[in-house]
Amino acid sequence: MTLPGLAAFTRPMSASLERFAQAKLADLDAAALRRRLAVTVRGPGAEAEREGRALVSFSCNDYLGLARDPRVVAAAREAAARYGAGAGGSRLVTGNHPLLPALEARLARHKGKEAALVFGSGYLANLGITPALVGPRDLVLVDALAHSCLWAGARMSAAAVLRFPHNDVAALEALLEQNRTGRERAMILTERVFSMDGDRGSVPEILALAERYDAWTLVDDAHGLGVVEPGERAPLEMGTLSKSLGSYGGYLCASRAVIDLLTSRARSFVYTTGLPPASAAAALEALTILEAEPERAARPLRLAQRFTARLGLPEAESAVVPILVGTAEDALALSAALEARGFLVVAIRPPTVPAGTARLRVAFSAAHGEAEVDALAEAIAALR
Ligand SMILES: *Cc1c(COP(=O)(O)O)cnc(C)c1O
Helix, strand or coil: CCCCCHHHHCCCCCHHHHHHHHHHHHHHHHCCCCCCCCCEEECCCCEEEECCEEEEECCCCCCCCCCCCHHHHHHHHHHHHHHCCCCCCECCCCCCCCHHHHHHHHHHHHHCCCEEEEECCHHHHHHHHHHHHCCCCCEEEEECCCCHHHHHHHHHCCCEEEEECCCCHHHHHHHHHHHCCCCCCEEEEEECECCCCCCECCHHHHHHHHHHCCCEEEEECCCCCCCCCCCCCCCEEEEECCCCCCCCCEEEEECHHHHHHHHHHCHHHHCCECCCHHHHHHHHHHHHHHHHCHHHHHHHHHHHHHHHHHHCCCCCCCCEEEEEEECHHHHHHHHHHHHHCCEECCEECCCCCCCCCEEEEEECCCCCCHHHHHHHHHHHHHHC
């Protein structure tokens, strides 16, 4: 038997692929839109260490400070010791360890729904939900500022996808009026709290409209759960275990029949490995804490409102406050100036946000102290 020569392992890179990647990177650099990874170690409190520097982070979605809570960490550790590090298979094969149905029952109860389904992440949940419910003969209406994964799910469904101006219920109604007839099923996709703007979706108005046009509303509650009062529930309530619950994973809460249908038909549920037991155990413990400690849950919004009052900004509606800057370059410069003063506030650039609206996205957590919030407000006031 002859072994392949060394050359087989060091085959040259594809020249056209290299040219493509280099040219694309040059474009991104020129537009200040290239993204780079920075190694970050979080905690204790709201601290984050980056490149050897301790910063106070205002860029974490761990709104309730539960990712490092000793009770949550202990639950994860015990689950890993008992059930192992990974699920070992799809949930429909052998990956459905007992913590997952337990977590689903608790999520459903928390949301006042009949049932829930846990996915590998919030992104995977949104990739699976819409295509399992609508198809080529149907209509999907999506808020212009909806998260990338809501759009991805809508497009994967192969339905006609229309964008409605952000939170514009009148425009949504006009689109339904013009496009609903002749379409079998229709969905409306929105968010309870918009991830990059921190404002709240007009959920009650949309639900009323949806009823009139027989459309099914999917509300993404990624930034609402545990932080803002829930308000009216949609028939489809999805979210993530990765933000206020401090863990990892995603979920949908809905009726029993819808959950049973998705269990069979959501491709991002069926064809992927189940959530690791430790992630489910951590989320379950976090949900218990969230329900038991309302003062913790109230804190991020209160701190956000303290911050907006100090800076004379419109009152915060959630734990997320945008500081609009404009160009990507200016947003990066403001972020760097804050980092030099000990604050981690990451710049958000297109295509995450529309062109010309690059910003700092300030996220508040129960782990922040009032003094930290005031210090950030002062630093921003001085730099703007
Ligand atoms: C973060 C986020 C998601 C994705 O959740 P992951 O669990 O992080 O994949 C979905 N929708 C919105 C609005 C989000 O902000």
